[in-house]
Amino acid sequence: MTDQVAPRPRSPRGTGEQLAEEIIRATTDLLIERGTEEAVSIRAVAGRVGVTPPSIYLHFADKEALLDVVCARFFEDFDDVMMKASDGVDDLFDRALAQGMAYVQFAIDSAAMYRVTFARISPPGEPTLTDQVLLSSAFVHFSDTVEEMMKQGLIPQGDVVQTVLKLWATAHGLASLMIAKPGLPWGSDGELAESTLRAVCEGLSRG
Known part of the structure; x- marks a missing residue:
């Protein structure tokens, strides 16, 4: 070939x-x-x-610049899917869960691009185009949900970014494991992923 x-x-x-x-x-x-x-x-x-x-x-300019644009485009699609999944969901816990599950499912459905995008290492203090798109899309929407939960007293007031990172790390870890080890008993329709994300959200509410 x-x-x-x-x-x-x-x-x-x-x-x-x-x-x-x-x-x-x-x-x-x-x-x-x-x-x-x-x-x-x-x-x-x-x-x-x-x-x-x-x-x-x-x-x-070079292969790195091309890959950066391709991965940034992937995050734009990622954000669209997350927003559609939580559109019209008024309950903030359900919204956070919908966004987290959309994240996990989109990663699994786009496994190759997900692996490639997150395998690329960003130099400290030098955000790439991919980083900039992520931080202005999916990350912002996660942050908006968390900030609203804090305002309504559903979770304790605190550092929004730190809380988002906890949720993101959970969703990312689940997605990465489910992609790498699909043979493990994850349950139908992401059952285990959903119960894990729900447990994290409930844990945040208890401070």
Whole structure:
């Protein structure tokens, strides 16, 4: 099998944005197929899209920049799913649970991209585009829910970020284990994940 394909016709002017989207989609597809970022090269992406490698560099400075955009896009999709899951849920505990379960389920449904995205290490004090998108989307919505719970006295007042990190660590740990060890008895429809997240929420209410 080869990454080479027939070259595509020269694109008309003004289609650079469309090509960038094709590059992002092709990179995402390759990451899902191959499972690791090491197995995806600029040459492989170019071959999939039908352009030369230098054409990729017109849109993305290097492979790291391309992967950062791809992973940031993944977090945007992540956020959309979480928000739809909790939309219209008035009970704040149920909302937090819905957001946590949506997180776990989306991670399992997108296992390859989830692994790749969280395997990338951010240098201390240097947030990448992926980090920035995460912190301005899913993290913010988790924070809003926690802050509202504190205001209503459902959980003790405290550091919102620290509380969010506790919930996030729980959801992330569950998702990572369920992806890595699917043969363990997790229960149907994420039964164990839901009971664990519920227990954490109830524990927070007791301070």
